[in-house]
Amino acid sequence: xxxxxxxxxxxxxxxxxxxxxxxxxxxxxxxxxxxxxxxxxxxxxxxxxxxxxxxxxxxxxxxxxxxxxxxxxxxxxxxxxxxxxxxxxxxxxxxxxxxxxxxxxxxxxxxxxxxxxxxxxxxxxxxxxxxxxxxxxxxxxxxxxxxxxxxxxxxxxxxxxxxxxxxxxxxxxxxxxxxxxxxxxxxxxxxxxxxxxxxxxxxxxxxxxxxxxxxxxxxxxxxxxxxxxxxxxxxxxxxxxxxxxxxxxxxxxxxxxxxxxxxxxxxxxxxxxxxxxxxxxxxxxxxxxxxxxxxxxxxxxxxxxxxxxxxxxxxxxxxxxxxxxxxxxxxxxxxxxxxxxxxxxxxxxxxxxxxxxxxxxxxxxxxxxxxxxxxxxx
Amino acid sequence: xxxxxxxxxxxxxxxxxxxxxxxxxxxxxxxxxxxxxxxxxxxxxxxxxxxxxxxxxxxxxxxxxxxxxxxxxxxxxxxxxxxxxxxxxxxxxxxxxxxxxxxxxxxxxxxxxxxxxxxxxxxxxxxxxxxxxxxxxxxxxxxxxxxxxxxxxxxxxxxxxxxxxxxxxxxxxxxxxxxxxxxxxxxxxxxxxxxxxxxxxxxxxxxxxxxxxxxxxxxxxxxxxxxxxxxxxxxxxxxxxxxxxxxxxxxxxxxxxxxxxxxxxxxxxxxxxxxxxxxxxxxxxxxxxxxxxxxxxxxxxxxxxxxxxxxxxxxxxxxxxxxxxxxxxxxxxxxxxxxxxxxxxxxxxxxxxxxxxxxxxxxxxxxxxxxxxxxxxxxxxxxxxxxxxxxxxxxxxxxx
Numbered sequence: 001x002x003x004x005x006x007x008x009x010x011x012x013x014x015x016x017x018x019x020x021x022x023x024x025x026x027x028x029x030x031x032x033x034x035x036x037x038x039x040x041x042x043x044x045x046x047x048x049x050x051x052x053x054x055x056x057x058x059x060x061x062x063x064x065x066x067x068x069x070x071x072x073x074x075x076x077x078x079x080x081x082x083x084x085x086x087x088x089x090x091x092x093x094x095x096x097x098x099x100x101x102x103x104x105x106x107x108x109x110x111x112x113x114x115x116x117x118x119x120x121x122x123x124x125x126x127x128x129x130x131x132x133x134x135x136x137x138x139x140x141x142x143x144x145x146x147x148x149x150x151x152x153x154x155x156x157x158x159x160x161x162x163x164x165x166x167x168x169x170x171x172x173x174x175x176x177x178x179x180x181x182x183x184x185x186x187x188x189x190x191x192x193x194x195x196x197x198x199x200x201x202x203x204x205x206x207x208x209x210x211x212x213x214x215x216x217x218x219x220x221x222x223x224x225x226x227x228x229x230x231x232x233x234x235x236x237x238x239x240x241x242x243x244x245x246x247x248x249x250x251x252x253x254x255x256x257x258x259x260x261x262x263x264x265x266x267x268x269x270x271x272x273x274x275x276x277x278x279x280x281x282x283x284x285x286x287x288x289x290x291x292x293x294x295x296x297x298x299x300x301x302x303x304x305x306x307x308x309x310x311x312x313x314x315x316x317x318x319x320x321x322x323x324x325x326x327x328x329x330x331x332x333x334x335x336x337x338x339x340x341x342x343x344x345x346x347x348x349x350x351x352x353x354x355x356x357x358x359x360x361x362x363x364x365x366x367x368x369x370x371x372x373x374x375x376x377x378x
Numbered sequence: 379x380x381x382x383x384x385x386x387x388x389x390x391x392x393x394x395x396x397x398x399x400x401x402x403x404x405x406x407x408x409x410x411x412x413x414x415x416x417x418x419x420x421x422x423x424x425x426x427x428x429x430x431x432x433x434x435x436x437x438x439x440x441x442x443x444x445x446x447x448x449x450x451x452x453x454x455x456x457x458x459x460x461x462x463x464x465x466x467x468x469x470x471x472x473x474x475x476x477x478x479x480x481x482x483x484x485x486x487x488x489x490x491x492x493x494x495x496x497x498x499x500x501x502x503x504x505x506x507x508x509x510x511x512x513x514x515x516x517x518x519x520x521x522x523x524x525x526x527x528x529x530x531x532x533x534x535x536x537x538x539x540x541x542x543x544x545x546x547x548x549x550x551x552x553x554x555x556x557x558x559x560x561x562x563x564x565x566x567x568x569x570x571x572x573x574x575x576x577x578x579x580x581x582x583x584x585x586x587x588x589x590x591x592x593x594x595x596x597x598x599x600x601x602x603x604x605x606x607x608x609x610x611x612x613x614x615x616x617x618x619x620x621x622x623x624x625x626x627x628x629x630x631x632x633x634x635x636x637x638x639x640x641x642x643x644x645x646x647x648x649x650x651x652x653x654x655x656x657x658x659x660x661x662x663x664x665x666x667x668x669x670x671x672x673x674x675x676x677x678x679x680x681x682x683x684x685x686x687x688x689x690x691x692x693x694x695x696x697x698x699x700x701x702x703x704x705x706x707x708x709x710x711x712x713x714x715x716x717x718x719x720x721x722x723x724x725x726x727x728x729x730x731x732x733x734x735x736x737x738x739x740x741x742x743x744x745x746x747x748x749x750x751x752x753x754x755x756x757x758x759x760x761x762x763x764x765x766x767x768x769x770x771x772x773x774x775x776x777x778x
Contacts, residue, residue, distance in 0.1 A: 067701075067705075069697060070697070071695075072695075073775070076775070076777050109774075112774035113771045113774050116771035116775075117698060117767060117768070118702075
């Protein structure tokens, strides 16, 4: 096959490209230039955060012995991922930009362009497994700790069928690093990248502050009592504890979390951890099925964060437009905008963008199952 | 793939052109002998003689006096030396001289030092507009000079543009500056060997040339500096090149540079005719296969570098075209090579008023000594299907 290897400049995508060559494919390396350099009077300005990464990717391609190009996808990335990230937060939702990038850039713009240029598939350094077939199926990686099937679950079958994940069988990141060193790839010891590539300093709040106009508003408890002031509801995430700066301690002295973000009346609702527990999760946007939609009443597993765990759930509704599951309080801190992925064992069943959730407390059920799902302190 | 490999169709001579076999021989022979031209002993004297004979040969090739040739590590260094060195010298003599006038289509080796001067040394840059063909607007230039001649530190206008091949009205620029005693620097990297360049007759004060654009080795070039004109050095050290450019002279490269320059100038006239014919055939071949491709820069004729063809292909991304041609063994460029690898719309095309979207689909084909009909025919055969495919990729890569 003619394979385009997307090379970020990191160790995973470099080893993935090398493995694709070894598998007998005709491979071309491509680095996506995603940072848009602001236009200034200086025509010589070409600096951006990816220059070193592009250089690392080029050097890896040289060592592997494949042609290498840089493709400028900055415009598409800015609009489909960065602007989307901002507008989702502005709408009080919590986006996952990596999911978005896979869905709209890597396996959309890049893949379509590659296919148009005569390539059969795009290879990336993701840790996940695809079983080719009609339709293809997506599975968790051999290394559960590195598994990235969650951020790939949004790919429609016709896109997944053109995806290659040569690292899906890797048993650990260390194995991949050792392999990189063995292959003479200088990126073998390069540190892992940040979660959000376009916020290299990790300061999401700072990034949003310069892009969203926020004004102070009320922080209220479940009973509607004002317990503090926030500097703009946008930028807070359901489940967040840090940065609330509540003056009045809760009566019981226990930590309080964001339970709800309302952009419309610029209000945050806070409460104790157990109130984050969710009974039902509804995802009625961007629904994708990678298996037959399960019948109502079926038992599958649900995951709502890239690094979260999957919890058992019961399917309430599953069709082309929506999926709705009963997680019985096993998930906490679920926000609109996140992706709900359903698994059956290690196989991805389907996914959708979360549009709402039903808190356990409103159903009056005990929230005893609340466990350590994901970081509450986002 | 090296340019001389028959399997590759090399249409990127403006990036670098294969070293002339005679220059290569001179280079290796001199490399084998060695010696530091600054040494006083026998081997030093021998090396010095080789360098000075080469300096004379190079000077003769471009109509300069031998003592006007300042040898450098290449075009970028010569441009930096001219722009920074003249600015510092002129400002030191009169603090009002802070304006640097330069065309909007200069090479980065001129643009970036000028920008650096503006950011760090109080220079005030005046970007001079060009017309749709990339030619300097002389009236705008004249008024920029005459508005306040005493404040002009220097002027830098290239001989011919590296992307679209436009030959600039350098003689007129000199004529406008001369009455005011304003020094004019000219980056002639693309011109020497392709167009008649006579430094003495030009009236220029400084001229940049580069070895590897005319059949010499990479890493050597010169700033030709009018006798009696001083500038502040960029490199300080052992005092070579009359203290203007310190550093042990690279005698093998200098010898090869002079050989290449001599040959390029000797053959220049005939070669220009041959290349222009080939280039015209290349352009018609492309336009026949892709009727809506647009030739950018001046009309095919004396106002354009003979080996330059620059076209934009509507609906295509330059990087797609480059990849598809490369995969078929045809090597060209999307404009000037971008080492960082992060593509930017060309400032040259932007200055010519070409829309960003059109500029994205640009390809430069440049011919040289080793170019033949075979190359032109190969491109004419491949370009049609390549553009068709790139167009579908251009559509595909738009956001859904």
